Amino acid sequence: MTVNQQIQLASRPTGEPTADNFRLVQETLPDLQDGQVLVKHHWLSLDPYMRGRMNDGKSYAQPQPLDAVMIGGTAGEVVASKNPHFAVGDKVVGMGGWQQYAIVDASQRGVLQKVDTTHVPLSAYLGAVGMPGATAWVGLTDIIAPKAGETVVVSAASGAVGSAVGQLAKVRGCRAVGLAGGPDKCAYVVNELGFDACIDYKQHPDLRSLSKALKEACPDGIDGYFENVGGMILDAVMLRMNAFGRIAFCGMISGYSGEPIPMTNPSLILVSRLKLQGFIVSEHMGLWPAALKELGGLVATGKLKYRESVAEGLAAAPEAFLGLLKGRNFGKQLVKLA
Amino acid sequence: MTVNQQIQLASRPTGEPTADNFRLVQETLPDLQDGQVLVKHHWLSLDPYMRGRMNDGKSYAQPQPLDAVMIGGTAGEVVASKNPHFAVGDKVVGMGGWQQYAIVDASQRGVLQKVDTTHVPLSAYLGAVGMPGATAWVGLTDIIAPKAGETVVVSAASGAVGSAVGQLAKVRGCRAVGLAGGPDKCAYVVNELGFDACIDYKQHPDLRSLSKALKEACPDGIDGYFENVGGMILDAVMLRMNAFGRIAFCGMISGYSGEPIPMTNPSLILVSRLKLQGFIVSEHMGLWPAALKELGGLVATGKLKYRESVAEGLAAAPEAFLGLLKGRNFGKQLVKLA
Numbered sequence: 001m002t003v004n005q006q007i008q009l010a011s012r013p014t015g016e017p018t019a020d021n022f023r024l025v026q027e028t029l030p031d032l033q034d035g036q037v038l039v040k041h042h043w044l045s046l047d048p049y050m051r052g053r054m055n056d057g058k059s060y061a062q063p064q065p066l067d068a069v070m071i072g073g074t075a076g077e078v079v080a081s082k083n084p085h086f087a088v089g090d091k092v093v094g095m096g097g098w099q100q101y102a103i104v105d106a107s108q109r110g111v112l113q114k115v116d117t118t119h120v121p122l123s124a125y126l127g128a129v130g131m132p133g134a135t136a137w138v139g140l141t142d143i144i145a146p147k148a149g150e151t152v153v154v155s156a157a158s159g160a161v162g163s164a165v166g167q168l169a170k171v172r173g174c175r176a177v178g179l180a181g182g183p184d185k186c187a188y189v190v191n192e193l194g195f196d197a198c199i200d201y202k203q204h205p206d207l208r209s210l211s212k213a214l215k216e217a218c219p220d221g222i223d224g225y226f227e228n229v230g231g232m233i234l235d236a237v238m239l240r241m242n243a244f245g246r247i248a249f250c251g252m253i254s255g256y257s258g259e260p261i262p263m264t265n266p267s268l269i270l271v272s273r274l275k276l277q278g279f280i281v282s283e284h285m286g287l288w289p290a291a292l293k294e295l296g297g298l299v300a301t302g303k304l305k306y307r308e309s310v311a312e313g314l315a316a317a318p319e320a321f322l323g324l325l326k327g328r329n330f331g332k333q334l335v336k337l338a
Numbered sequence: 339m340t341v342n343q344q345i346q347l348a349s350r351p352t353g354e355p356t357a358d359n360f361r362l363v364q365e366t367l368p369d370l371q372d373g374q375v376l377v378k379h380h381w382l383s384l385d386p387y388m389r390g391r392m393n394d395g396k397s398y399a400q401p402q403p404l405d406a407v408m409i410g411g412t413a414g415e416v417v418a419s420k421n422p423h424f425a426v427g428d429k430v431v432g433m434g435g436w437q438q439y440a441i442v443d444a445s446q447r448g449v450l451q452k453v454d455t456t457h458v459p460l461s462a463y464l465g466a467v468g469m470p471g472a473t474a475w476v477g478l479t480d481i482i483a484p485k486a487g488e489t490v491v492v493s494a495a496s497g498a499v500g501s502a503v504g505q506l507a508k509v510r511g512c513r514a515v516g517l518a519g520g521p522d523k524c525a526y527v528v529n530e531l532g533f534d535a536c537i538d539y540k541q542h543p544d545l546r547s548l549s550k551a552l553k554e555a556c557p558d559g560i561d562g563y564f565e566n567v568g569g570m571i572l573d574a575v576m577l578r579m580n581a582f583g584r585i586a587f588c589g590m591i592s593g594y595s596g597e598p599i600p601m602t603n604p605s606l607i608l609v610s611r612l613k614l615q616g617f618i619v620s621e622h623m624g625l626w627p628a629a630l631k632e633l634g635g636l637v638a639t640g641k642l643k644y645r646e647s648v649a650e651g652l653a654a655a656p657e658a659f660l661g662l663l664k665g666r667n668f669g670k671q672l673v674k675l676a
Contacts, residue, residue: 230605249608262600267568270587270616278608 002029002038005314006069006099013054017325021054022070022318035107038080041096044314044335045073045126046321047160048228048251061280070098070317073131075115075122076338083107091117093125098317100337119300127160127332128306129295135281136164136226137291139248140172142284143277144224148173151218153237156228157198158185160306160332161250164295165226166195167304174224177217179233181327188330193305201233207264210236226250231261238268249278307331340367340376343652344407344437350394355663359392360408360656373445376418379434382652382673383411383464384659385498386566386589399618408436408655411469413453413460414676421445429455431463436655438675457638465498465670466644467633473619474502474564475629477586478510480622481615482562486511489556491575494566495536496523498644498670499588502633503564504533505642512562515555517571519665526668531643539571545602548574564588573602579610587616645669 010023032038053064064071074096078086083106094112096102106112115125146152152169156162157178166176178189178198189198197217204210214236221242228251298304309329311320317335324333348361391402402409412434416424421444432450434440444450453463484490490507494500495516504514516527516536527536535555542548552574559580566589636642647667649658655673662671
């Protein structure tokens with residue numbers, strides 16, 4: 001008899017979410033049915049997209065239901081199996097949610113993925129070799145499609161997605177420039193991740209100042225921008241885009257709570273003949289094998305670096321998630337569950 | 339000895355341009371040199387892009403120089419030639435500018451194009467079978483790329499570009515919906531051009547009202563939008579775009595004078611996974627032959643209709659141009675010079 005703890009969505013936020021929107025509950029798990037697998041989660045992934053799911057309004061995905069376990073990517077180990085394809089001890093990743101255990105009907109292909117932890121740590125399959133890494137790869141390869149010698153800028157550059165974007169751009173022979181909040185993150189982006197430059201946006205509270213910093217960091221202009229935040233940073237980058245520049249819209253953290261933030265000068269789309277394109281990585285599953293192959297190889301050989309921000313225990317997940325939305329994490333935000 | 343009248347840019351506008359920004363001058367033309375052709379202009383084309391050239395600021399093209407003849411597309415007849423490829427009587431189109439005659443160094447390929455007026459009227463080579471038609475074709479075919487059954491919306495639908503966009507969309511089996519100013523233009527767009535619906539934006543002064551009108555005219559949402567104006571219309575259309583919708587940015591009339599007009603909710607680019615792309619037809623010359631072939635065939639067989647707004651005489655050009663910027667023209671704006 002396995003006791004499971006899980007975190008549910010208790011209420012939808014009005015404006016910024018708070019810890020009160022979440023509820024920790026305990027349950028006893030039923031026995032496994034044929035085809036099912038019991039997974040003990042070692043790691044829970046916290047990601048910005050979860051904020052969108054907490055709303056009831058129009059978005060690209062169904063809202064997270066109230067009084068149900070919060071959606072989330074997980075990595076763990078099979079501890080019991082009634083499915084011939086999975087054995088006790090298998091390391092697996094899936095969408096197990098904010099909970100210690102998940103019973104997974106593993107007969108549906110793709111619901112649970114076995115992973116090899118010989119050269120790649122289990123937690124990396126939630127980050128650099130998982131959804132965030134694939135997000136970086138798809139946006140960079142499919143939308144920005146940079147040529148060697150071009151300049152690629154990415155916001156939230158020390159985060160799970162942004163750090164992979166810049167390093168993949170470097171592999172492709174580009175100049176990689178990050179935007180991050182604070183001197184520690186910027187030093188990490190340049191010194192550890194190998195970006196050519198990183199701008200501390202907190203030092204540039206107005207458009208003019210940020211635009212000037214971008215000009216210095218990108219002397220040949222900007223050819224590709226991987227958009228993770230929106231707002232004034234987008235305005236400043238657009239002013240510096242070269243003709244035929246490409247912007248991949250992956251996230252707009254600053255717009256998730258409250259009012260939408262306008263784009264100040266959309267006529268630049270015409271003036272600079274820009275392409276702006278939004279995407280969701282789960283709609284590009286055909287690209288995942290190529291993405292994960294390159295990402296896994298780069299991690300295994302030490303060429304793709306990443307950093308993890310680890311909260312301890314399921315009960316710490318809500319605060320860690322709220323911190324993520326405010327940019328308090330440093331690298332991929334995880335919760336260690338076992 | 340040929341006397342030529344021309345209109346020059348006398349000063350750059352601050353805000354809305356006025357007739358004072360233009361100057362009519364008279365000159366005596368020099369004798370032709372070897373390789374040159376003297377063209378008598380029958381038609382001058384007036385187009386919104388000219389407004390951008392009047393500014394000194396950053397744009398996709400060099401500013402129109404002060405005290406020089408205004409740039410503009412022209413159609414006319416060769417009246418003298420020292421070039422073996424052109425004979426007196428040839429009908430030609432080129433960028434002759436706001437003047438009665440042009441001396442063209444026709445040895446450079448593409449500067450002057452001979453056209454066949456057997457089935458297509460000369461003036462159409464400045465409209466439906468010229469730059470505006472090619473603009474419609476490139477934006478629709480290369481960026482929006484609509485499938486049969488999809489809904490395509492175009493603003494400035496009764497204009498030279500917009501009218502071609504909707505009719506080409508109908509040829510491709512799409513639902514075509516226009517936006518135009520006033521009941522006369524809307525009736526023309528539906529009854530003469532064959533669009534499925536046309537919204538009089540002047541009847542919808544706020545976002546809520548315009549959005550509702552779009553919902554009624556586009557019951558299955560909007561898959562492609564051909565953007566000629568910017569501002570609130572763009573905001574309203576974006577709210578109604580289907581997932582994976584495409585927006586071709588061709589012009590933003592409402593932003594040419596004064597301050598840029600923001601895009602209210604750019605996060606829709608992500609939420610609806612939109613692609614927004616700006617383009618300038620002169621940068622897609624490789625597509626022109628296919629475009630002009632289809633457009634010429636449709637005009638010759640009466641399947642592509644168009645309307646012309648004709649000002650009489652060169653001196654009328656400035657007022658006609660100012661009217662064009664205010665949407666006072668009805669169809670392709672031309673000046674009849676001979």
